[in-house]
Structure formats: C-alpha cells, structure tokens
Amino acid sequence: xxDDRVRQARLVVGNYVEPHLGMPLAEAKAVKSVRSEAGSVVxxxxxxxxxxxxxxxxxxxxxxxxxxxxxxxPARVAVTWRVAAQAVQGGLKPLPGISxxxxxxxxxxxxxKSTTAVNMALALALDGARxxxxxxxxxxxxxxxxxxxxxxxxxSRDGRRIEPLExxxxxxxxxGFLIEEEQPMxxxxxxxxxxxTQLLGDTNWGELDYLVVDMPPGTGDIQLTLSQRVPxxxxxxxxxxxxxxxxxxxxxxxxxxxxxxxxxxxxxNMSIHICSKCGHExxxxxxxxxxxxxxxxxxxxxxxxxxxIRIREETDAGRPTVVADPDGPVGRAYLEMARRTxxxxxxxxxxxxxxxxITVEET
Ligand SMILES: Nc1ncnc2c1ncn2[C@@H]1O[C@H](COP(=O)(O)OP(=O)(O)OP(=O)(O)O)[C@@H](O)[C@H]1O
Ligand SMILES: [Mg+2]
Numbered sequence: 001x002x003d004d005r006v007r008q009a010r011l012v013v014g015n016y017v018e019p020h021l022g023m024p025l026a027e028a029k030a031v032k033s034v035r036s037e038a039g040s041v042v043x044x045x046x047x048x049x050x051x052x053x054x055x056x057x058x059x060x061x062x063x064x065x066x067x068x069x070x071x072x073x074p075a076r077v078a079v080t081w082r083v084a085a086q087a088v089q090g091g092l093k094p095l096p097g098i099s100x101x102x103x104x105x106x107x108x109x110x111x112x113k114s115t116t117a118v119n120m121a122l123a124l125a126l127d128g129a130r131x132x133x134x135x136x137x138x139x140x141x142x143x144x145x146x147x148x149x150x151x152x153x154x155x156s157r158d159g160r161r162i163e164p165l166e167x168x169x170x171x172x173x174x175x176g177f178l179i180e181e182e183q184p185m186x187x188x189x190x191x192x193x194x195x196x197t198q199l200l201g202d203t204n205w206g207e208l209d210y211l212v213v214d215m216p217p218g219t220g221d222i223q224l225t226l227s228q229r230v231p232x233x234x235x236x237x238x239x240x241x242x243x244x245x246x247x248x249x250x251x252x253x254x255x256x257x258x259x260x261x262x263x264x265x266x267x268x269n270m271s272i273h274i275c276s277k278c279g280h281e282x283x284x285x286x287x288x289x290x291x292x293x294x295x296x297x298x299x300x301x302x303x304x305x306x307x308x309i310r311i312r313e314e315t316d317a318g319r320p321t322v323v324a325d326p327d328g329p330v331g332r333a334y335l336e337m338a339r340r341t342x343x344x345x346x347x348x349x350x351x352x353x354x355x356x357x358i359t360v361e362e363t
Pocket of ligand 1: 106108109110111112113114115116137140142217269270305306307308309310311312313315316
C-alpha cells in the first residue's frame with residue numbers, strides 16, 4: 001500500500017514540468033528522494049538553481065498536485081537548491097572560488113545589456129545566491145551608476161588584490177571605478193583586454209555562485225578575445241525585436257559558438273511598450289523577433305522585458321527594478337528570466353556535457 005503511494009508520488013513529482021527548467025523534474029535529475037516515513041510520503045526535490053523565494057512556492061504546487069491524486073495521497077514536499085560549478089570553454093581554468101561565470105552580450109550597443117545584466121545579478125542574489133558583477137564594458141561602463149556606486153573607489157587591503165564594492169548584496173567591479181566617467185577610453189584592443197583580464201583575476205571576489213559579466217557591445221576583436229580569455233560557463237544574448245538588432249544578435253550567437261561557450265538563451269528587451277498613462281500595450285519594435293531567433297537557433301527565449309519608463313528611471317537612478325520593485329510585474333519578469341538562465345546552466349551538468357550546442361550557418 002505505502003509502496004504504491006511512493007511509486008505514484010514519484011511519478012507525479014517526476015513528471016511535473018518545472019517551468020524554469022522547461023522539462024520534467026525527473027529528467028532534470030531534480031527528484032532527490034521519495035520515501036514513506038511514519039505512514040506518509042515524503043518527497044525531496046533539489047533544484048540546481050537559486051530558489052530562495054521560489055522553493056516554498058514549488059513545494060506547495062507539488063503538494064497540491066499530490067493531494068489531488070488519490071493514489072499518491074497527501075504528502076510532504078521539501079524543495080532545496082544547490083548551485084554546482086559548470087565546465088568552462090576548452091583550455092581555460094575556472095576562476096578559483098567562482099562556480100559559474102555568465103557572460104551577458106549583445107551584437108549591438110544600446111539594447112539594454114547592462115540593464116539586463118544588473119537586474120539578473122540582483123535577481124540571483126535575491127533568490128539567495130552569492131553573486132558578483134563585473135562591468136567589462138571598457139568603452140561605456142555603466143554599472144557604477146546602475147548600482148548606485150558612482151564616484152566610489154575600490155580599495156586594496158594587501159596592496160595586491162582589489163576589494164570589490166558591494167551594493168544590494170552583490171559584489172561589483174567596474175573599469176568605471178578606476179577612471180573618470182567623462183574621460184574617453186582611447187585604449188587600443190590589446191591594452192583593453194589585458195586591463196580586463198587583470199581586473200578579473202586581481203579582484204578578491206571570495207566565493208561566488210555566479211559572476212555576471214556585462215560584456216562590451218559588439219562582436220569585434222575585443223569581444224572575441226574576451227570570450228577566449230575569460231572562463232565562461234554560459235552566455236546570454238540580449239536583443240531588441242528590431243530586425244537589425246536581431247541580425248547583430250545572430251553574430252553574437254556565432255561568436256560564442258566559435259569559442260565553444262554554450263549559449264543559454266536569448267533575452268528580448270523592449271519587446272512591448274506599456275504606456276505609463278493608460279497601460280496600453282504596443283509592440284513598437286515589432287513582435288516575436290526574440291522567439292523567432294530562439295527557435296531558429298535552437299536556444300531558449302529566457303525572457304521578454306517590456307519597454308517601460310520605470311526600468312529606465314529606476315536603473316539610471318541606481319536602484320534597478322529588482323531592488324526597487326521586486327514584486328511588481330517587471331521585477332517578477334526579471335526574477336523569472338534569471339531563474340530560467342540559472343536553470344538552463346544547471347542542465348549542462350545534468351546532461352554531462354558542455355551544455356546545449358547550437359549550429360549557426362554562415363550568412
Ligand atoms: N526595457 C527597458 N525599458 C525602458 N528603458 C530601458 C529598458 N532597457 C534598457 N533601458 C534603458 O535604455 C538605455 C540603454 O540601456 P543599457 O545601458 O542597459 O544598454 P546597453 O546595451 O548596455 O548599452 P551600451 O551598448 O551603451 O553598453 C538605458 O538608459 C536604460 O535605462
Ligand atoms: Mg552597457
């Protein structure tokens with residue numbers, strides 16, 4: 001009798017398609033144990049992505065599902081999470097103490113890469129992860145402003161390593177901390193990449209589950225060199241729905257493919273305009289571009305963020321949306337996007353491979 005209930009419960013929980021993973025929990029190897037304890041069924045689920053805020057919600061969902069199945073009967077469900085370190089691209093050594101480096105890239109400038117990177121970092125931290133943010137955009141560092149750290153200078157305790165600054169629980173290093181904001185960056189390529197790899201290696205990050213890297217826009221030599229030098233376990237490409245940005249985003253996908261960095265997916269930014277006066281929704285940059293691109297290249301659409309004046313106001317004021325309004329619709333969209341990204345990254349280990357591979361034909 002109890003054996004039957006355990007078997008049923010295992011089936012119900014294992015077949016549940018977890019929305020962030022986009023696959024059944026059993027397939028994602030997230031069902032840790034199902035057993036009977038003093039006459040009742042006890043289920044343990046372990047997610048591979050930060051779920052501090054989400055775990056109780058998932059536990060309640062699974063308990064409801066089980067209660068609705070007479071054959072499984074009522075059960076207790078515990079959901080925990082643990083972030084594992086993923087492989088990095090061939091030939092590179094992972095950074096000590098840093099489990100996962102996620103590169104946030106775009107083919108084109110101004111599509112909202114930094115806004116996406118900062119909100120993703122904050123969302124992962126809000127879910128309980130230890131997170132760092134590296135502003136690798138040498139030409140237009142924007143993280144000091146977005147994180148409300150403008151004008152601050154990082155210190156060194158030992159004269160060797162730089163101590164990162166911290167805001168809202170996220171450690172931050174930016175080339176912007178070391179230069180004046182108005183000062184133009186006239187460094188040439190090799191100097192730039194050297195400065196960056198140095199910044200990456202010489203920062204005292206401590207232990208991190210994720211280091212989010214806000215990459216310079218574009219797909220030129222600097223970006224390519226960075227993709228070859230920084231040990232990255234997964235990349236996301238930010239795009240707007242406009243065709244031209246999509247063409248550029250495709251170059252971004254191809255660049256990561258060249259250096260064997262798994263592309264975790266695409267984030268479509270400014271996908272729909274929501275009028276701040278009347279709430280009317282309008283796809284001013286065209287509809288469905290991100291979804292089409294994701295489908296075409298076999299990568300996931302990790303999120304769609306609206307063109308919303310509050311995103312700009314909050315981010316530019318140094319209190320990004322995930323901090324300013326985590327429970328509003330936009331804050332929730334960022335949290336979901338970050339969870340899907342981390343979930344996708346966690347699947348790389350479950351698959352025992354370097355992650356999903358994409359094929360991109362030359363255009
Ligand atoms: N979804 C959005 N809705 C409204 N404004 C946004 C949105 N995303 C980004 N912005 C605003 O657009 C501007 C450009 O965004 P951001 O700096 O993130 O782009 P970027 O791709 O990093 O640009 P760059 O190429 O200069 O580094 C910023 O002022 C930002 O606040
Ligand atoms: Mg930027």
